[in-house]
Amino acid sequence: MNESDFIAALRKLPLHDGARNLEDDAAILEVGSETLVLTHDTIVSGVHFLPFQDMADVAWKLVTTNLSDLAAKGAEPVGILLSHMLSTNDDRFVQGLTEVLETYGCPLLGGDTVSSDGPPTYGVTAVGRATHSPVPSRGGAQAGDSVYITGPVGAAMLGFEALRDDTSAGGSAYTRPIPLLAEGQALAPVVTAIMDVSDGVLLDASRIAKASKVTLDIDPASVPIATPEARRDEALRWGDDYQLLFTLPDTATLPVSATRIGRVLEPTDSPILLEGTAPDRDSPLGYSH
Amino acid sequence: MNESDFIAALRKLPLHDGARNLEDDAAILEVGSETLVLTHDTIVSGVHFLPFQDMADVAWKLVTTNLSDLAAKGAEPVGILLSHMLSTNDDRFVQGLTEVLETYGCPLLGGDTVSSDGPPTYGVTAVGRATHSPVPSRGGAQAGDSVYITGPVGAAMLGFEALRDDTSAGGSAYTRPIPLLAEGQALAPVVTAIMDVSDGVLLDASRIAKASKVTLDIDPASVPIATPEARRDEALRWGDDYQLLFTLPDTATLPVSATRIGRVLEPTDSPILLEGTAPDRDSPLGYSH
Numbered sequence: 001m002n003e004s005d006f007i008a009a010l011r012k013l014p015l016h017d018g019a020r021n022l023e024d025d026a027a028i029l030e031v032g033s034e035t036l037v038l039t040h041d042t043i044v045s046g047v048h049f050l051p052f053q054d055m056a057d058v059a060w061k062l063v064t065t066n067l068s069d070l071a072a073k074g075a076e077p078v079g080i081l082l083s084h085m086l087s088t089n090d091d092r093f094v095q096g097l098t099e100v101l102e103t104y105g106c107p108l109l110g111g112d113t114v115s116s117d118g119p120p121t122y123g124v125t126a127v128g129r130a131t132h133s134p135v136p137s138r139g140g141a142q143a144g145d146s147v148y149i150t151g152p153v154g155a156a157m158l159g160f161e162a163l164r165d166d167t168s169a170g171g172s173a174y175t176r177p178i179p180l181l182a183e184g185q186a187l188a189p190v191v192t193a194i195m196d197v198s199d200g201v202l203l204d205a206s207r208i209a210k211a212s213k214v215t216l217d218i219d220p221a222s223v224p225i226a227t228p229e230a231r232r233d234e235a236l237r238w239g240d241d242y243q244l245l246f247t248l249p250d251t252a253t254l255p256v257s258a259t260r261i262g263r264v265l266e267p268t269d270s271p272i273l274l275e276g277t278a279p280d281r282d283s284p285l286g287y288s289h
Numbered sequence: 290m291n292e293s294d295f296i297a298a299l300r301k302l303p304l305h306d307g308a309r310n311l312e313d314d315a316a317i318l319e320v321g322s323e324t325l326v327l328t329h330d331t332i333v334s335g336v337h338f339l340p341f342q343d344m345a346d347v348a349w350k351l352v353t354t355n356l357s358d359l360a361a362k363g364a365e366p367v368g369i370l371l372s373h374m375l376s377t378n379d380d381r382f383v384q385g386l387t388e389v390l391e392t393y394g395c396p397l398l399g400g401d402t403v404s405s406d407g408p409p410t411y412g413v414t415a416v417g418r419a420t421h422s423p424v425p426s427r428g429g430a431q432a433g434d435s436v437y438i439t440g441p442v443g444a445a446m447l448g449f450e451a452l453r454d455d456t457s458a459g460g461s462a463y464t465r466p467i468p469l470l471a472e473g474q475a476l477a478p479v480v481t482a483i484m485d486v487s488d489g490v491l492l493d494a495s496r497i498a499k500a501s502k503v504t505l506d507i508d509p510a511s512v513p514i515a516t517p518e519a520r521r522d523e524a525l526r527w528g529d530d531y532q533l534l535f536t537l538p539d540t541a542t543l544p545v546s547a548t549r550i551g552r553v554l555e556p557t558d559s560p561i562l563l564e565g566t567a568p569d570r571d572s573p574l575g576y577s578h
Contacts, residue, residue, distance in 0.1 A: 001379035003402050009383045016368040016396035027370065027399035029416065032321035038398060040414060042372040044405040079305040081316065083331040083372070083412045090290035094298040107305035109327055110316035113292050116333040118407030123372045125329060125414040127318065 020137060023211050025069040025195065026128075028135050035130035036078070039069035042123040050163060051119075055089040056096030057175040058122070063100040065198065066126035067179035068242040072196040073135050074188025075128030076181065077104055082111035083123035093122075104181070132188040141193035141212035141247040147262035148254070150183055150244045153201050154235025155226035173226070177242045186255040187246055194246035199239040200286025202272060202279070205262070208247065209271035216247075217273040218262035237286045309426060312500050314358040314484065315417075317424050324419035325367070328358035331412040339452060340408075344378040345385030346464040347411070352389040354487065355415035356468035357531040361485040362424050363477025364417030365470065366393055371400035372412035382411075393470070421477040430482035430501035430536040436551035437543070439472055439533045442490050443524025444515035462515070466531045475544040476535055483535035488528040489575025491561060491568070494551070497536065498560035505536075506562040507551035526575050 001009070011022060018028035018038075029036040041062065045051050049058050067077055080101070084093070101107060109127065141147075155173035162170025180196075187194060193208045201223055209216045225235040247264050248254065270278035272285070279285060290298070300311060307317035307327075318325040330351065334340050338347050356366055369390070373382070390396060398416065430436075444462035451459025469485070476483060482501050486493045490512060498505045514524040536553055537543065559567035561574070568574060 001375060003375060003404070006373065006375060006379055006383070006402055009380070010371075010386075010397060013383070013387055014390045014394075014396040016398045018368075019396070019398050022397075022399065024399075027368070029367065029398070031325060031418075032323045034321045034323075036320060036325075038370060038414075038416070040370040040372055040400050040412075042374075042401045042403045042412065044374075044403055044407065047403065047405055078318065079307075079316070081327060081329040081414055082299075083329055084295065085331075085333075085410075086290060086292060086295060090295055091298070094295070094302070097299075098302055101303045105303075107303040107308070108299060108311075109305045109308050109318070110311065110313075111329050112331045112412070113295055114331045114333055114336065114410075115292070116336055116408060116410065118333065118410065119405060121374075121403075121405065121407065121410050123329075123331065123401070123412050125327075125370055127327070129320075 024137055026073050035133050035135055037070055037073045037075040037128040037130055037135060038125065039066045040123060040125045041065050042121065044121045045119040055092040059093045059096030060100045060176050062122055062124050064177050064179045066124045067104055067181060068196040070126055070128035071179045071181045071184035072194050072244060073128065073130060074132045074185045075130050077106035078127040078129050079107045079109035081109050081125040084111065084113050085121050086113060086115050087120040131185045136188050136191050136194045138193050138195050138208050138211035141208055141214050141264045143214055143264050143266045145192050145247040145249050145264040146260050147216055147218065147247050147264060148258040149201060149223060149261050150180055150256060150258045152224040152226040153197060153241045153243060154231065154238060156240035157235060157238040158227060174240055177240065179242060180244050183244055183256045187244060190252045190255060191246040191248055194244060197239065197241055197243045197245050200237045201245060202236050203286025204245055206271040206285055213267055215265040215268040215271060215273060216262055217265050217276060220274050223261045224259050237284065239286060313426055315362050324422050324424060326359055326362045326364040326417040326419055326424060327414065328355045329412060329414045330354050331410065333410045334408040344381040348382045348385030349389045349465050351411055351413050353466050353468045355413045356393055356470060357485040359415055359417035360468045360470045360473035361483050361533060362417065362419060363421045363474045364419050366395035367416040367418050368396045368398035370398050370414040373400065373402050374410050375402060375404050376409040420474045425477050425480050425483045427482050427484050427497045427500035430497055430503050430553045432503055432553050432555045434481050434536040434538050434553040435549050436505055436507065436536050436553060437547040438490060438512065438550050439469055439545060439547045441513040441515040442486060442530045442532060443520065443527060445529035446524060446527035447516060463529055466529065468531060469533050472533055472545045476533060479541045479544060480535040480537055483533060486528065486530050486532045486534050489526045490534060491525050492575025493534055495560040495574055502556055504554040504557040504560060504562060505551055506554050506565060509563050511548065512550045513548050526573065528575060
């Protein structure tokens with residue numbers, strides 16, 4: 001079964017109200033007067049990271065991609081559960097895990113350890129506590145809102161290439177992404193829709209559009225990029241930058257530094273437009289993991 | 290790194306109070322006036338299940354082993370997050386998932402789907418709500434308590450053998466274990482220590498003993514078994530039966546059907562005794578996954 005068929009099959013299961021039809025990267029769980037946010041990411045060697053990477057970086061990124069999902073909900077980290085396949089370089093994995101958990105004040109809650117001859121596979125379930133209710137989703141963008149992004153995209157692409165090609169040009173954007181937790185908490189009370197950019201700004205914009213049943217008209221030239229201008233198109237289609245992409249009514253005050261990159265329209269045949277024109281349907285908008 | 294070294298390394302990480310030093314199969318999370326119980330199990334084809342098994346059974350067991358961890362905390366299921374590696378027979382996996390989630394009223398909260406060429410690997414994080422506070426642990430057995438088990442062991446061993454040998458003698462104990470949720474909820478207010486028997490009654494008894502800093506004196510002949518008498522020693526060392534093993538003061542009334550199999554002593558050099566005698570240290574007490 002391919003991924004979209006599988007997820008379609010899962011949608012027929014008994015779904016928790018907080019699963020939000022599995023469209024979001026996080027589940028919402030009301031517990032008494034509190035609201036928890038739950039996320040899970042699994043990564044596989046050779047698929048989600050390069051087999052020769054420093055496992056300390058892999059552990060860092062596994063945790064921070066989950067914390068980025070919490071950030072997009074305005075949640076603060078409570079703890080993680082770790083699924084760990086024993087392998088070589090587990091000492092480096094633990095080192096990176098120590099660094100990331102200390103950096104973000106996010107303790108270990110539990111998990112499971114397994115052995116296998118297959119490619120090392122790791123999972124993290126992160127638990128966060130919502131700081132604002134209702135918890136924002138991808139689904140609330142309204143025609144007339146503006147579209148914003150918190151910072152440049154493309155840095156992770158350069159970082160990946162430097163790692164792959166063993167040059168020093170890359171920086172840490174690919175290996176050690178930073179979850180925008182404070183920004184997410186500041187944005188949660190005012191945004192109409194929000195998500196973290198994991199798969200490319202254009203693809204993720206189209207996801208906000210579909211979930212909100214609107215069209216997002218993006219001005220590609222206005223998106224801040226961390227690459228040379230010649231690589232703008234690639235930067236807009238590469239993921240892993242973990243900026244926050246959100247929509248905001250024009251009456252609201254922007255609570256964080258961000259760049260306006262488009263506006264929300266009534267729904268059209270295309271979930272996103274690029275300066276008013278529907279993108280080529282045969283050309284991928286981004287990277288689907 | 291081997292598993293015990295890895296877990297020892299994890300114990301040096303920032304640990305959540307509810308992680309209980311990672312000794313327990315579940316983490317405890319106080320949220321306002323509620324207490325949540327969180328568990329995670331990961332399974333790998335060829336390690337935790339036979340590659341030719343019906344994937345509906347594999348999905349069932351993946352969920353029920355987590356629900357059994359909730360049962361041992363007296364918790365009721367709230368929902369699960371699923372980590373799924375796409376493979377052949379995903380339709381059967383979804384079928385089993387549907388059956389188990391409907392049977393236990395446990396909706397899907399979210400998760401992640403990945404692709405890999407490696408052996409299919411699946412994970413579940415289960416969230417439960419504690420029905421009694423404080424949540425029981427492995428660590429409270431007191432000298433003078435009696436040791437009980439809710440039912441026979443060895444049925445899963447027979448089921449595994451029938452599956453492996455393609456005979457019809459096995460029943461469903463190995464493929465479709467039943468989490469003792471109602472029994473766990475009845476026991477939580479009265480037990481001093483409790484866990485589910487996943488790795489063999491003797492090994493798991495030794496874990497209660499170590500966590501409680503006592504010795505458990507088990508009468509092997511009194512343990513109910515689902516096998517012929519000639520296989521008693523094996524049945525006591527085989528896991529996967531998911532009975533509840535617990536300790537109870539003699540003043541307490543037994544709230545569920547269970548068999549007394551031993552008593553709790555002040556600590557000795559050996560965490561468990563078999564009718565007063567320390568077991569051979571070189572002979573395994575059970576199955577460590």
